[in-house]
Amino acid sequence: MPEEMIAIENINKKFGDTEVLKDLNGKVEKGQVICVIGPSGGGKSTFLRCLNMLEQPTSGKILFENSDLTLLNEGQINQLREKMGMVFQSFNLFSNMTVVENVKLAPVKVKKMADADAQKLAIKLLDQVGLADKADNYPASLSGGQQQRVAIARALAMNPDVMLFDEPTSALDPEMVGEVLKVMQDLANQGMTMVVVTHEMGFAKNVADEVWFMDGGVFAEKGTPEQIFEHPQNERTQDFLAKILEA
Numbered sequence: 494m495p496e497e498m499i500a501i502e503n504i505n506k507k508f509g510d511t512e513v514l515k516d517l518n519g520k521v522e523k524g525q526v527i528c529v530i531g532p533s534g535g536g537k538s539t540f541l542r543c544l545n546m547l548e549q550p551t552s553g554k555i556l557f558e559n560s561d562l563t564l565l566n567e568g569q570i571n572q573l574r575e576k577m578g579m580v581f582q583s584f585n586l587f588s589n590m591t592v593v594e595n596v597k598l599a600p601v602k603v604k605k606m607a608d609a610d611a612q613k614l615a616i617k618l619l620d621q622v623g624l625a626d627k628a629d630n631y632p633a634s635l636s637g638g639q640q641q642r643v644a645i646a647r648a649l650a651m652n653p654d655v656m657l658f659d660e661p662t663s664a665l666d667p668e669m670v671g672e673v674l675k676v677m678q679d680l681a682n683q684g685m686t687m688v689v690v691t692h693e694m695g696f697a698k699n700v701a702d703e704v705w706f707m708d709g710g711v712f713a714e715k716g717t718p719e720q721i722f723e724h725p726q727n728e729r730t731q732d733f734l735a736k737i738l739e740a
Contacts, residue, residue: 495525497523498525499557500519500554501518501520501553501554504543504555505552506550506710513539514539514540515711524685525702526687527689527703528689528690528697528700529707530690530697530707537660537690538690541657541659541690543555545657558576575651576653578649578651578653580648580661581644582664588632590631592631596646599650603651615650616628618646618650619643619646621646624642624643627639636666638666645673655687656686656688658691678699697718704716706729709729714730
């Protein structure tokens with residue numbers, strides 16, 4: 494039986510009087526890749542940030558490896574966050590540290606890993622994302638795509654059980670998008686559990702196990718990539734895909 498990593502139960506999120514997430518439900522199983530697609534302003538990033546409690550849901554439950562995150566204190570949440578890698582649109586690398594220093598920082602600081610071991614791990618992960626030769630460079634000397642690959646390596650350095658990606662390619666020039674998506678595809682092929690908010694329909698079509706279409710703070714439709722892209726049932730999904738795929 495598949496192992497459930499994340500369960501979302503009746504999640505609501507309000508900012509003041511504005512309801513941004515409305516009664517969301519879903520589950521993510523170990524090894525699954527879930528792609529969340531939909532128009533801007535539909536709640537996708539807020540939903541993703543709720544998964545690791547960067548945003549506190551107004552009501553509902555988020556179960557991660559059977560712990561309800563909404564009931565935990567900040568210290569307990571931080572411990573569970575170590576098992577959830579997060580990659581943002583902006584790379585958030587420390588500009589005063591080399592690439593390898595950026596990657597090994599968390600294992601040394603948080604996991605108290607010996608520096609030599611962290612160095613080995615960082616080089617291995619940089620090799621995995623195709624950047625071992627840039628280990629001693631500073632982030633400013635790298636392209637956006639390279640910086641985002643470093644950010645992925647940095648998230649992987651904590652050996653997370655789940656990776657969350659919030660539109661990881663949206664700040665990149667088109668020619669750099671492919672190199673980041675390839676790293677993500679490799680991770681998926683290795684069995685990493687992933688929740689990906691993305692505008693890259695090709696990635697969602699080819700890599701996702703399930704696609705969740707989000708609009709107006711609700712999951713309007715969920716299904717396999719084939720169901721969503723070839724036979725969407727919901728009118729909003731149909732409209733969105735017609736616009737996106739014409740572009």
